[in-house]
Amino acid sequence: MHIHFLDPYHPHPSLIHSLDGRVKLILVIGFVLTTSLMPAGVWAGYLLLYALLISAEILSEERLRYYLSRALISIPFILAALPLPFTMKGSMIAQFQIGSLILTVSQEGLVRLISITLKSWISVQAAILLAVSTPFPDILSAMRAVGVPRLLVAVFGLMWRYLFVFADEALHLIQARASRSSKLEGYKEGRSVIWRANIAGGMAGNLFIRGFERADRVYMAMVSRGYDGEVRTLHLPAWKKINTLILVFGLLVYSLILLLGNLIFYFR
Amino acid sequence: MLASPVAMHIPDGFLSTTVALIFWIISVVVIGFALKRVSQELDERQVPLMGVLAAAIFAGQMLNFTVAGGTSGHLLGAAIATILLGPWPAILVLTSVVSIQALIFQDGGLLALGANLFNMAVVGVAVSYMVYRTIYRVSGGKNWGIFVGGFVAAWLSIEIAALSCALQLAISGTSPANISVPAMGGIHALIGIGEGLITVGVLAFIYSTRRDLLAQGEMPATQGKLVWVVGLLIAIGLAILSPLASAYPDGLEWVAEQHGFLEAARGPLYTIIPDYVFPGISNEALATIMAGILGALLVFFVALGVGYWRRNRKPA
Incomplete structure (x- = not known):
């Protein structure tokens, strides 16, 4: 998916x-x-x-x-x-x-x-x-052209790059929850709202941990390709x-x- | 799909131009300051971390849970971003989330983006930080401090941001304060409970799997003192101002009226041109009909042109 x-x-x-x-x-x-x-x-x-x-x-x-x-x-x-x-x-x-x-x-x-x-x-x-x-990359370079700071544009760009990855993961989490939430005749579905909110929170927490771990890998990949803390970008067209x-x-x-x-x- | 049913992302058209521009200026200054702090104080690891976590928060907003009667709640994320990253990076993360929601998904307007950034990235983060830090300190670093702090930070940040949004609408003359403040405040008092519960869920999960990440949120006190003070001022200011505005809407109405007055005061600029020079314009109905015809002609010719161009392009 x-x-x-x-x-x-x-x-x-x-x-x-x-x-x-x-x-x-x-x-x-x-x-x-x-x-x-x-x-x-x-x-x-x-x-x-x-x-x-x-x-x-x-x-x-x-x-x-x-x-x-x-x-x-x-x-x-x-x-x-x-x-x-x-x-x-x-x-x-x-x-x-x-x-x-x-x-x-x-x-x-x-x-x-x-x-x-x-x-x-x-x-x-x-x-x-x-x-x-x-x-979106064109919108990013347009933002740079109108003076949005480079660091912020870099964060926007990274966010965009991983947005779909995380959206996929979020969908998987929702699918996993749905497949484990069976309905039984005559029984009330699920538990209290508080419980449900906590489950959703746990799932979001799971996503954030994956975020931290992925950020580590992204960082290492960047360093391995010469990243030194300076955000470099292509010249504007x-x-x-x-x-x-x-x-x-x-x-x-x-x-x-x-x-x-x-x-x-x-x-x- | 990613829009929440009762969001506080103000679309374009609902704020007066002056209010929208003022909040753009405020947000740009704060975000610029946050950028400076982040690039000065934090290590280079933060750049990928901020981008990736912004994506995770955006996607985390898809994880909803049913509340009752077909409504559902989901995470908004200002409090959790603040707790996990600290105030300055959190401002940048929330800035990315809110900006991309506006730019790509039209969740919130472009001109209204300044006000939306102020409510969610500035107010949301500053209030979250002030509450969480205070409660965590009071608890003396005990576990309950994390969870109670997280819940109250999430609830209050949502509530204060909603009040700020209601007041922006009231000053713009879009929504009277005695209606918008209780309505926004009331709805978001409930939404805030949902946010608090999810935030506790997130914290519980992270506490049991990666406790080290929560220790990171405990930054040296000097780093966030300014945010703490600003958060306190915003929280107190809006908590006092909004019931006042709601009880005495005349005050804000006065501001809105003055504001309308200021806009009307631009009139004399045009009165240099006497009435009769534009006979068509002084007759408004005629002008509207003319505009309609002109617009229809424009659209007609553009459509014709595109059709023609397409036909000629196909065989090639």
């Missing part, structure tokens, strides 16, 4: 895939920042941002359904913003009565809730686009002129959309 399917990267020779990782990382972060800066309730701005994003999604030649279904991940968090229409002051648009409780829905609150939901839904798709179209062009153009488009959104917001 291997869980390489966990890696969201889908190799494909599309335009988006062939973009430089540094350009993609900066443009995606810029996009999320632009979305965040877009004032609440400027639907035209959200439309333009989403059109931009969906174009990139089409250019990545990945099924749009994939983006939409993966984007559901941020949905549960909307619970946190759900009270907004009832608590924000503003012009009343509806009123409910549940028992003795009177709930007033304000327009401002509702607009804010919808804006937060849309922003979150658009932003998460941009992040998915990055993960789908960029192999050469920066092409076209990258600058795409980057400047992208950031310009973001600024224009943002300017437009703000103009609409202040002149309504």
